[in-house]
Amino acid sequence: MQRPPKKFVPTPFEYHQEIELEVQSLTNLGAGVGRINGWVVFVPFALPGETVKARVFRNDKNCSHADLIEVLVPSPDRIEPGCELFGTCGGCQYQHLSYEKQLAWKTRQVGELMKHMAGIEFPVNDCLSSEQTWNYRSKITPHFEKPRGGGEIGPIGFLAFGRRSQLIDVPQCPIAMESINAALPEIREKTRANSARYKRGATILLRATDGRIETNPKATAVERVGDLTFQFLAGDFFQNNPFILPAFTGYAATKASEAGAKYLVDAYCGSGLFALTLAKNFEKVAGVEVSETSCEWARKNAKANGIANAEFLTASAEAIFEKIDFPAQETTVLIDPPRKGSTPEFLEQLIRFGPSRVVYISCNPATQVRDLKQLSEGGYQLSDVQPFDLFPHTRHLECVMTLEKR
Ligand SMILES: C[S@@+](CC[C@H](N)C(=O)[O-])C[C@H]1O[C@@H](n2cnc3c(N)ncnc32)[C@H](O)[C@@H]1O
Secondary structure, three states, X not given: OOOOOOOOOOOOOXXXXXXXEXXXXXXXXXXXXXXXXXXXXXXXXXXXXXXXXXXXXXXXXXXXXXXXEEEEEOOOOEXXXXXXXXXXXXXXXXXXXXXXXXXXXXXXXXXXXXXXHHOOOOOOOOOXXXXXXXXXXXXXXXXXXXXXXXXXXXOEEEEEOOOOOOEXXXXXXXXXXXXXXXXXXXHHHHHHHXXXXXXXXXXXXXXXXXXXXXXXXXXXXXXXXXXXXXXXXXXXXXXXXHHHHHHHHHHHHHHHXXXXXXXXXXXXXXXXXXXXXXXXXXXXXXXXXXXXXXXXXXXXXXHHOOOOOEEEEEOOHHHHHHHOOOOHXXXXXXXXXXXXXXXXXXXXXXXXXXXXXXXXXXXXXXHHHHHHHHHHHOOEEEEEEEEEOOOXXXXXXXXXXXXXXX
C-alpha cells in the first residue's frame, strides 16, 4: 500500500481504504455525495443513484474524499462521455451525465446553496439550456510549462483533474467551437517549434471571432448578439457561449424593466453587453467598469450601434453611485461581477442608494449567495431565480437573481 501523505488524518478511514457506498447527491463542485454510517464522503464522477467502490485519499473534520474505482450499480442517467480526456482533464465534470439531468442538478444546486449558505428557501426556475451543447465555447486558453534551465515545453492544455499545477495535453476540446479545434493543431505545433522563445510557461489565447481564430490578446474581436455588434479586445472579458446570449440578455432585459423602471445601472459592465442590449427598455443607462479597455469599447459599441442613452464610467463599481442622478425608486441596478463576487463596500452603497430592483447576474452561485445574504439583510427580497447553462458538461452556470426592495 502507498504511504499516506504527511498530513493524512487516519480516521475514520485509513489511507487508500476501499469503501462501498450509495451516492445520493451531487455538489455544485461536481462531486457525488454519499454517506457511510452518516459520515459524508465525496466521490467525483460518481452519480446520484449509483453504488460505487471508492478509495479514500483524505479525511477532513466532518467528511472524507475518495476516488472512484468502480461503478457497481450504474445510474440510468450515466452516458458515454463525449471526450476521451474526460476524467483526466479538469475542465468538464458532467460529460458522463445526461444533459437533461445536468440541467436538473444545476437547478437543484442553486436552491441548496441558497438554503445552506444564506438560510433562504426560494423556488429556483428550471435551468435554461444552451441551444448548442457541444462546440459552444468561443474562447479557450491552454497553458504550457517549460522546464527550468531550458528543454522542450511540456503538455499544452488544461489543469489535470484535482491538481493545482499539473497540466495535461489537450489536442482537441469538444466543448470549444469547431473553428478553434481546427486551428488548435497548428497553433500547438507553432508553439512547440518556437519553444526557444519562451523562458517559462505561458497561456495561449484562441478566440473565435469573425470567421478567424485570434491569438493576440491586444487584437480586436467582434461578436454579434441579436441585432447588436460588440467589439472588444480578444484578451478582455466577453461571455464565451454566444449561442445562449440572446435568451440570457433577453431575460435580464425583462427582469430589469418589467416593474417599470426608467433607469438602469449596469455595474461590472465589461464592453457593454447588458447595458447596450437592455438600453431600448430604459430612458437612460449608466455603466461602470474597471478595465479601461473594456469600458472604452463599451462607449464605442454604444456609438457604433446608434445607442445614445448609455454612458460609461471607467472606475471601480462603487464609484457609480456618486455619478448618477437617477431617482432610486425608478432605477434597476444590474450587477455582473467576476467569480469572486461583489464587495461589502459596493453592496453597502447599493443598499444606501436603494434602487427599486436589483438584477444580480453571476457565474459563481456561491459568492452570489454570500452577497444575496447581505442584500437580503439590507432590505431586498428575492422575486426570481433563473439559472442559465452557459457551460454544458461542466459544473459552471450563470444565475440571474432578481431582488426587490421590501
Ligand atoms: C463577469 S464580467 C461581466 C462583464 C459584462 N457584464 C459582460 O457580461 O460582458 C465582470 C467584469 O467586471 C469587471 N470588474 C472587476 N472588478 C471590478 C470592479 N471592482 N469594478 C468594476 N468592474 C470590475 C471585469 O473587468 C469584468 O469586465
